[in-house]
Amino acid sequence: MTKKNASTFIPKFVDLSRRSMLSLGGKGILSAGAVALLSGSETLALVNPASADEMNEDVQFLNAALGAEQEAIAAYQVGAESGLLGKSALDLAVQFQGHHKEHATLLAKTVTQLGGKAVAPKMDYHFPVEKLKTEADVLGFAASLEKGAVSAYLGAVPLFTNRDLAQAAASILGDEAMHWAVLRSALGQNPVPSAFMS
Amino acid sequence: MFRASLIAIIFWLSPLMASSADSDRGARLYGRCTGCHSLDYDRTGPRHCGLIGRKAGAVPGFVYSSAMKNSSILWSVQTLDVFLQNPRAFMPGNRMPYAGIKNNQDRADLIAFLVAANDDPKQCAQP
Numbered sequence: 021m022t023k024k025n026a027s028t029f030i031p032k033f034v035d036l037s038r039r040s041m042l043s044l045g046g047k048g049i050l051s052a053g054a055v056a057l058l059s060g061s062e063t064l065a066l067v068n069p070a071s072a073d074e075m076n077e078d079v080q081f082l083n084a085a086l087g088a089e090q091e092a093i094a095a096y097q098v099g100a101e102s103g104l105l106g107k108s109a110l111d112l113a114v115q116f117q118g119h120h121k122e123h124a125t126l127l128a129k130t131v132t133q134l135g136g137k138a139v140a141p142k143m144d145y146h147f148p149v150e151k152l153k154t155e156a157d158v159l160g161f162a163a164s165l166e167k168g169a170v171s172a173y174l175g176a177v178p179l180f181t182n183r184d185l186a187q188a189a190a191s192i193l194g195d196e197a198m199h200w201a202v203l204r205s206a207l208g209q210n211p212v213p214s215a216f217m218s
Numbered sequence: 219m220f221r222a223s224l225i226a227i228i229f230w231l232s233p234l235m236a237s238s239a240d241s242d243r244g245a246r247l248y249g250r251c252t253g254c255h256s257l258d259y260d261r262t263g264p265r266h267c268g269l270i271g272r273k274a275g276a277v278p279g280f281v282y283s284s285a286m287k288n289s290s291i292l293w294s295v296q297t298l299d300v301f302l303q304n305p306r307a308f309m310p311g312n313r314m315p316y317a318g319i320k321n322n323q324d325r326a327d328l329i330a331f332l333v334a335a336n337d338d339p340k341q342c343a344q345p
Contacts, residue, residue, distance in 0.1 A: 088254060
């Protein structure tokens with residue numbers, strides 16, 4: 021299997037090139053003001069500040085999601101370095117951390133493309149390391165983070181002004197729900213305990 | 219006629235007046251928030267210990283939106299109920315990316331959990 025870099029994986033629907041934005045048109049996608057900002061003309065944006073606000077909101081939502089992804093990356097690092105994981109659990113942790121890195125790359129790139137400033141990872145995170153004593157503890161901790169992330173994306177999807185961003189968030193949500201199920205399965209729990217996520 | 223509408227209003231209000239808010243169920247519902255929040259430390263969102271009775275946007279060291287920081291909201295069962303139903307409508311410009319909890323009972327239970335945890339020494343070590 022060849023190794024692909026993160027950008028190869030960026031789904032087509034988050035192509036934020038100016039052309040795709042313009043062609044989508046209409047309210048609920050990117051507003052005229054936002055498109056003007058992207059193309060470097062700020063006159064329109066000033067005439068229509070509400071549109072810039074809408075875009076600004078999307079950027080803030082993306083940055084909140086990015087912050088949560090960075091936390092997950094750091095958490096998997098703690099898990100992987102804990103020495104508590106056997107081979108198969110470690111493989112999962114490394115693979116899932118890789119996915120979170122791809123999510124973070126995509127989110128940061130999108131924030132920049134929308135004219136925002138991507139948040140930087142925190143210097144240190146507060147993790148319950150004192151409670152992580154076995155492989156199951158680490159997997160359970162990872163599962164709780166994945167579940168939290170799914171709920172967070174679920175709560176954010178309806179808010180994006182740009183429907184492409186809502187779709188991208190849903191795509192990430194699907195991936196993280198799979199992580200959650202696989203981790204639960206590895207813990208011997210019912211991998212899919214209910215028909216709906218909340 | 220008058221009596222019928224009064225009864226209708228009471229029925230309509232009853233979920234809000236329900237004294238049967240279940241904080242244990244609320245603890246599970248809090249799982250919707252723990253992607254970003256914890257009770258006792260700041261993450262993507264600010265800590266929730268001590269929330270009840272605190273001014274919005276007042277956790278020291280947490281960087282809030284100006285909408286949240288400059289609002290004059292005091293968090294209580296009532297203000298949380300309106301906020302959590304639709305955070306964006308209640309406080310435009312806040313940057314909590316969460317659409318809201320539409321179900322009245324879910325909100326009541328979740329808030330009951332936040333109230334119970336608020337200054338519980340087991341869950342909220344320092345005030």
